[in-house]
Amino acid sequence: MTATQPAATPAKSQRLEQAVTGLVPPQVGEAVIRVVWPRLSGSRIPGLALVAQFCIQSIILAPVGWFILLPLFLKKILIRRRYVLTNRRLRIGRFRLKRSVREVALADIEDVLIPEGSYNSFYRTATLEIVAGGHVAMRLPGVPEPEGFKRAILGACKAWVPGRTKLPPPELLASAKTK
Numbered sequence: 001m002t003a004t005q006p007a008a009t010p011a012k013s014q015r016l017e018q019a020v021t022g023l024v025p026p027q028v029g030e031a032v033i034r035v036v037w038p039r040l041s042g043s044r045i046p047g048l049a050l051v052a053q054f055c056i057q058s059i060i061l062a063p064v065g066w067f068i069l070l071p072l073f074l075k076k077i078l079i080r081r082r083y084v085l086t087n088r089r090l091r092i093g094r095f096r097l098k099r100s101v102r103e104v105a106l107a108d109i110e111d112v113l114i115p116e117g118s119y120n121s122f123y124r125t126a127t128l129e130i131v132a133g134g135h136v137a138m139r140l141p142g143v144p145e146p147e148g149f150k151r152a153i154l155g156a157c158k159a160w161v162p163g164r165t166k167l168p169p170p171e172l173l174a175s176a177k178t179k
Contacts, residue, residue, distance in 0.1 A: 036083045038142035108132040112150045
């Protein structure tokens with residue numbers, strides 16, 4: 001008695017499987033490099049997040065702060081925004097929607113900035129500004145680990161956009177300038 005292999009479904013055979021993230025060239029298909037879910041501090045009601053932060057830091061009012069964060073948390077669950085970096089573009093998507101809310105092609109991205117004063121040490125988040133065409137094309141509020149996501153975006157641009165110079169990491173450039 002021999003076992004037969006079931007036929008692969010069309011949806012599964014079209015999906016790109018990859019051993020290491022981001023090793024699918026953009027000419028072959030779009031592969032996700034990194035997905036980031038914004039934190040509560042990046043909500044549309046930043047004042048509410050700051051009041052909750054103050055209450056939680058006061059220790060006595062911590063339960064009040066948690067209660068204040070409840071609507072923001074429910075909003076986060078229902079809306080489910082996410083920032084998706086692929087080998088072709090950076091996009092803002094919503095839960096289970098195939099289309100993007102906003103997107104910028106990697107070839108258009110010139111720089112990624114973290115504005116002064118946007119880092120929140122309590123929530124450990126910051127706002128990233130994507131510069132394309134000489135102006136801010138997209139703002140990503142509430143990004144956890146903002147420096148790492150910034151480096152991932154710039155690294156994807158250098159790796160997948162033809163004609164971009166392959167510069168060494170910023171640490172090496174800084175140490176070369178001081179010598």
